[in-house]
Amino acid sequence: MIELLRLAAQQRPTQDAVVTTARTTTFPELLEQAESVAANLVARGITRLAILDEDPINVFVLLAGGSLAGTETCVYPLAATDEAIAEYRERFDHEHLATSRTSLLDAGALSSVELIESTGAPVPESAPEDAGLMVMTTGTSGKPKAARHLWSRVLRTTARIKPSHDQTWLLAYALNQFGGLQILIHVCAAQTTLVAADSFQPKEGLEAMRRWGVTHASGTPTFWRFVLVELEGDGGELPPLQQITMGGEAVPSALLERITATFPDANISQIYGATEFGQNVTVRDGLAGLPISMLSSDGDVQFKVEDGELYVRSKASMLGYYGQEPIEAENWRATGDLVEIVGDRIEFRGRKSEVINVGGVKIHPLPIEDRIGKVPGVDLVRVFGRANAMVGSIVAVEVVAAAGHDTEEIDRAIRTATADLPPAARPRSIRFVESMGTTGNKLTRTAPTA
Known part of the structure; x- marks a missing residue:
């Protein structure tokens, strides 16, 4: 990571690298701070570091500095409570935490600012080949894990990234997510500009896109659904997007x-990947799912389907989850995504953990969600299994209705749109809600408790 930053600083010394509402920084400024971080980490003998800082610029230089020092870094989610942070530190054996949160500083954590400030300690010349990082999973369907990676593997794809100085990217993923890390790497390799809103909420993301003329934005499908809702609600101008990318969930x-x-004038791409893969696969044909040709690819990422589940192996894959046995890169890994081959497409049917068992009949939620999502007046939809004493589970639906639409009409339209589904797959409960829970701008997929 540090080598990308050094090259960007040399070739684009006046380029705005990261823009926030609070400040703007250039690549040379980022490099100076990252090298200071590396020097301080080596001087303090810190080999593993957790990071929790609301300023993305600080997170950027702590990650880059860690890569130069050979310090394994791991970014914690900003939404985590102090209690959750304490649990992460214990579970992941993080003695050292760099943070901007006052309550944690009072409890003995390191100040990010102090770690970034220069102390005159010598700067390492080059990063070790085995410099590592850990990336936490979002925990949308369970307790977050931490995938152990090597920077050398994660950066494999940067050789294909060409400098694109006229692009402006939106940071729509938190930097504790693999998606956010990938955007950070891309911006550094492309030597272009990254814009960070005050939060990762779609409303503020849209405001940032308009304010700074963002041309490229990557986010989850849930993020883009909410952006569309905001656009329809405020009637404001469209941001000048040239590239829209969606990933992290089935599209x-x-x-x-x-x-x-x-x-209509933007290029639209889908990315398929996971924290565990270490890299993404991009689909640019505008169709849902993956082309079946990917099953015969011999590239860095390979796919196969067994018993309706997608398997993957990647040359940039994780070393394993922290605290568990290491894995071999050449081994196939079950993704947990259930798929069906339809014509020349690999279509996603939902996560293995989300299958709804209705009287012994297995129902996949995503095709039902897709069908209901096309009903006029539906802004957001989630299909899940609700416990039922007679058949085990029934298909339940939660809907966020668009402003100005009658919910009774939407209810009737949903039942009409799903009337030709097999009886077990037809929604038995349709509930209208004001909002839906998200984790990392992904829909929280566990069934509601009430």
């Missing part, structure tokens, strides 16, 4: 159609 055809209609 339904209903959303692809709405995004294409709203931004």
